[in-house]
Amino acid sequence: MSSILKLVFSLFVSLTLTQCGYITNSVNGKGEVIQQEMQLDAFNSLHLKNGWEVELIPANENRMLISANKNLMEELVFSLEDNELVIEANNNIRKANKKLIQLFYTENLSQLSVSSGIYLHSASAIESEKLQTSFSSGCKAEIVIDTKELSVSSSSGANVILSGKSNSISYSASSGTGVNAVDLIAENVNASASSGASIKLTANESLNASSSSGASIKYNGKPKSIDKSTSSGGSVKQL
Known part of the structure; x- marks a missing residue:
């Protein structure tokens, strides 16, 4: 295969992988483990992605408690619109001393989407x-x-x-x-x-x-x- 063909093939593979989502940026946790708490409105749909550990906890208020390496706080991205809460990271989180989000919620969930290296567990039944x-x-x-x-x-x-x-x-x-x-x-x-x-x-x-x-x-x-x-x-x- 000529050098030109090799270059064209490499560019094609790179573009294809990027479009398919196989190439992503990643980040490791650095610095001390700190906590941050955020209040939330009610939601019944939840979408999680990009490497966080998430614990679901039924409660009488909606909030999330994040315990993670300091640099990971800057990675946290979330939005809440039309009763759908999306929690993700700017970059896919790999190794960390801690990357836990404890998610307290009041409403019965109707939709749950989990992807991209998330570890999800529940403290009690999701009703x-x-x-x-x-x-x-x-x-x-x-x-x-x-x-x-x-x-x-x-x-x-x-x-x-x-x-x-x-x-x-x-x-x-x-x-x-x-x-x-x-x-x-x-x-x-x-x-x-x-x-x-x-x-x-x-x-x-x-x-x-x-x-x-x-x-x-x-x-x-x-x-x-x-x-x-x-x-x-x-x-x-x-x-």
């Missing part, structure tokens, strides 16, 4: 009539849920651990993600997995499961109704 969740881009979540209707979408290497209970759950997993929801007790479940993804779940009444392209679905419980389909190396098996 909601209907909750839509999305996990992607290498995030990790360990949360307790208490809902009537739940939607879980997970992709791009996310690691999701769920517990609690729900009447009805819809799972969608792809691109090497792992969803462990054996301790999330559900009555009726629809599950779809593809492209090497893995779902472990519990269903007591009915299960509709579809797995393809090397993905796997493993289920616990004794559902009275089971409808399953597999293709291209996918599997659906009982635990």
Whole structure:
């Protein structure tokens, strides 16, 4: 390959990766660990990204308490509009002595989106009539849920651990993600997995499961109704 062709190819790859979001700036925590508290208005939709550790805490007021290396305070970016709270960082946070946001909230959440290296965990159950969740881009979540209707979408290497209970759950997993929801007790479940993804779940009444392209679905419980389909190396098996 000529030097000109190599240069053109390199520029093309660089541009493609940038447009796809694979090239991002990152930052490590430096300086002493300090705390900062911020008051918030009520919200029912939450979007988290770029490397923070976030703890969800039901409370009687809306606020966030940040405990992090001093330089990371300058990285914090958040906005609250139309009941949607977005918390992120200017640069993706990597190593830090501490990068914790304790998020106290009063309203039942209806939407939860987690991405880009976030580690999310909950102190107690996230209660909601209907909750839509999305996990992607290498995030990790360990949360307790208490809902009537739940939607879980997970992709791009996310690691999701769920517990609690729900009447009805819809799972969608792809691109090497792992969803462990054996301790999330559900009555009726629809599950779809593809492209090497893995779902472990519990269903007591009915299960509709579809797995393809090397993905796997493993289920616990004794559902009275089971409808399953597999293709291209996918599997659906009982635990």
